[in-house]
Structures are given as C-alpha cells and as structure tokens.
Amino acid sequence: MxxxxxxxxxxxxxxxxxxxxxxxxxxxxxxxxxxxxxxxxxxxxxxxxxxxxxxxFHNGKIDDSIQLTKEQIEELLGKPHSVSEQDAWFEVVVKIDKSQKERFLNIVNNSKIEYEGCISEELGLYKIDAWNCTKSNDNSIIKGSGLDQIIKAGIIEYVYDYPELNMDANYNPxxxxxxxxxxxxxxxxxxxxxxxxxxxxxxxxxxxxxxxxxxxxxxxxxxxxxxxxxxxxxxxDLQIARWFPSVVLSCKNIMHVENNEYALLPMVDGKDRWVLTDSWVFDFYDFCPIKSDNGCKKCDFKCTLTFSKTDVLEPTILFIVPITFEYTDFWNDEELCALEDKMIALSYIPNVPTKNNCKHMPMDKEEIKAKIKYKALCELFKKSSGWLENIISTLRPNVIIIEDSACCVVQTVFPISQHCIEINKNLYPIYRRSELDTHKEEIIRLSKKPYQGPVSPYSYSIEEMEELKKQGKAHD
Incomplete structure (x- = not known):
C-alpha cells in the first residue's frame, strides 16, 4: 500500500x-x-x-471552434450593464457598435488592452482584458489608455461580467x-x-x-x-476513471500489475474497482548498479528523478532524453508537442543515483553536470542499460527519437547505424532530435503504423485483483 x-x-x-x-x-x-x-x-x-x-481548443483564446447560438450566449452572459457601472476591467465581455468594429480592433491591438477573442461577430460581442488600462489603487481608467479611447469614442454599448461558474464540494461531517x-x-x-x-x-x-x-x-x-x-x-453521478485511464493523486490504495499502476476508486453503483492510473512504470531497482552500496531494499525515489512523460497508452514513438532534460524543454518544443499523442518520453536512466536529503528534490542541470562527468555517465549507463533495453523490448516502438546528447551515451552500449538501433536482435528506426525536421514525414509515417506493444486492461474488479495477487502477478 x-x-x-x-x-x-x-x-x-x-x-x-x-x-x-x-x-x-x-x-x-x-x-x-x-x-x-x-x-x-x-x-x-x-x-x-x-x-x-x-x-x-485554442490555447486559452476564443476562436470559432464552438459556434454557440444566441440563446446559449445569453444563457451564459446574463444581463448587461452600462460602462459607468463597470467597476473592474479584468476579463470582461463588451458589446460594441458593430459599425465601429475596425476602429475598435485597431485601438485594442495598439494599446495595452489584451484581446481574448470574438464571442459573436453577429452580436458584436468580444472578450477583452483592460486591467492594464486602469490604476491599481482605485481601478479608475487611465487617461489616454486604449480603454479610455474606446469608451470616449462610444464604441462600447454594454458590458457583461465574464461567467465564473464557481463550484465547490465540502465534506459534511x-x-x-x-x-x-x-x-x-x-x-x-x-x-x-x-x-x-x-x-x-x-x-x-x-x-x-x-x-x-x-x-x-x-x-x-x-x-x-x-x-x-x-x-x-x-x-x-459519473466515474470518469471507469472509461478512461486517469491520473490520480493522494490515493491510499495502489497496486501494480506488470508495468502499470492501478488505484482503488468508487464507482457509481457503490462498489469499488481497481482502475488504471499510471502506465509504463518500469522499476529501476533490478538494474540499479549502486543499490547494494546504499543498502536499498527498493527504489525509494530519493535519488534525483529524471524526466518522464508516460501518459500515452499505446505509444508508437519513444523519445529518449538526457538526464538533464526538463519538462519545460519538452513543452516549449512545438515539433515534439505535435507528436505527443503518440509518444512517451523517458531518460535512458530514470534515477540519477545520488542520494538527496529531501524526497523529490532533484538536482538542477548544472549540479548534475558538475557531479557526473561524461565518462562516469557512460559507465553508469553501461551498468544499468538493461532498464532501457527492457523498455524498448516491451514497447516495441515503431520509431525512436533521441536527443543528440543522449545519443552520445546510449550508442556506447547500443550501436546506432544508418538510422537503426539493435535491441535484443531487433532493429528499430531511430532519429536524432536534430534530424526531426529533415525526417519528419518518415517519422510521422512510422508513428501511424499499428501499435506493437502490450495492451493492459483499463480496470479490474476487486475479485480479479485478488486472483492476480494469488498468481503473483500483482503487488503493492
């Protein structure tokens, strides 16, 4: 547990x-x-x-991805009020004089007003954030600001408060x-x-x-x-995890089946069920070269954790990253994000075996570079390479993308030649991250081929999990 x-x-x-x-x-x-x-x-x-x-659907901005009717918009916005009645200009919806649309957009785009999209061109409804056009001490409008200009030009006819839809759930003892x-x-x-x-x-x-x-x-x-x-x-009532594998935090009952994690959650029928909450949990303990030196009985996560993105159930792309790779490195990379629905990403070593005083307090890139030089890193990977070998043999990805600096370490154990890497006598297509743009069409083609790895059940009944435990196929 x-x-x-x-x-x-x-x-x-x-x-x-x-x-x-x-x-x-x-x-x-x-x-x-x-x-x-x-x-x-x-x-x-x-x-x-x-x-x-x-x-x-549009990175927090309003576009035409959803076409709401007049009745639906009115249901959301409620009653409007006059410009003089508006107290704060943070995220509001304005009804403009449609004949002055071009002037409105010109002022907005050339001022400190943040334009957040058109709700309805037909109704003349736009969402703006004009907070930077007001004084912080009393919310009064700054003279000459973009907001001041569109108000004095008579462009705004009415103002709506942006819908909040506040909800909460509190325990009643x-x-x-x-x-x-x-x-x-x-x-x-x-x-x-x-x-x-x-x-x-x-x-x-x-x-x-x-x-x-x-x-x-x-x-x-x-x-x-x-x-x-x-x-x-x-x-x-709904239990979303009944139909979709889901991330769950602070769950008291956890079980592992093969490389997957299951949590015990309530269903709408009043019964509990084990549901898939984390996929591709590959244990490093059997491959860790210093577990005996540190007296470890299991991986306690007190070593520095490296980057992992394992939220795709049937990945056709494996992205191998260096130990210094960070979450921002991934999410700021548009080319990688375009492939995220088919990709899981892992470092070639999941835990840098350097004990920290606090749990989950990873060293930053510079600390890692200072403490673990290239030669030592290659030696560490050589001793623990079975972990990556196990992952690739299990997933059988259609294509592998590898960061260039990770490639320098990985190929010291697994030779890479002519865009192929051999793992357990099987060849897998592999491309460096720097080659992604050049070979994008081939990578996308391979990623669309059928998934070749194992498929895990979304959930188990309590009785099914007990049977798996008796068979030694499930553990806490």
Missing amino acids: KTDKEYPATHSMSTSWYMVDDEGNIAIMQFDDNGPIPLGVHQDCNFANNLIFGEG TEGKMDFVKDFNQAPYYIYLQPYWPDTVQKRMNIPSHPVKISQIKKIYHDKILKIPGKFKELE
Missing part, C-alpha cells in the same frame, strides 16, 4: 475538459487537484469557465458525505464537478435549457472530446 503519490507540478491543480454523451450533448467536467484526470487531457484549462467559448454547491444559475453545458479527494464520484452540477451539441464544435476537435456512454440527463 502506498499513500500520497507525488506527480509533476503540471498535475497539481484543477483542470477541466469537454465530454460528449450518446445524444451528442456536450458537458464540461471540472477535475479538482487530485483527479482522476484522464490521461492526455491538457492540464492548462483550470476551471469550467475557461472552456465555455472554445478556449480549450454530520451527515458523513460531500455537499456540492454552486453560485451560478444557468449555462448551456451539462457541468460536472470532481471533488478534491478522489474517493468521491463526480457530481452533475448543471442541466442546460439549451444544451450545446457536438455538431456545434468543429470536426477537427471531435477526437479530443471524451466520449461518455449514456445520457447526461440521466447521469447525476
């Missing part, structure tokens, strides 16, 4: 995403800090209101259950809330009068929407 499992900071905050039911209705699920959050869901859409105008509350009246989406702790299922918080349909969303985004069996109007 293991408690309080820790994950990278990208998982330690609320996030939200879209779902669709059998009738084509769209819902928004807001997951709290601990999940469960389905693997592959982007972690940068913090709350339900960050998705209502299609922002989730008297009744021994969670109390779900919200402070909004209506929205055109079915909306669900996952509480902070994962031992409670998700609750439906809103039933729309004019539900958004999947036909209102551009087809190019349909595959990104979570497909839920059933009808939202009949589903007061």
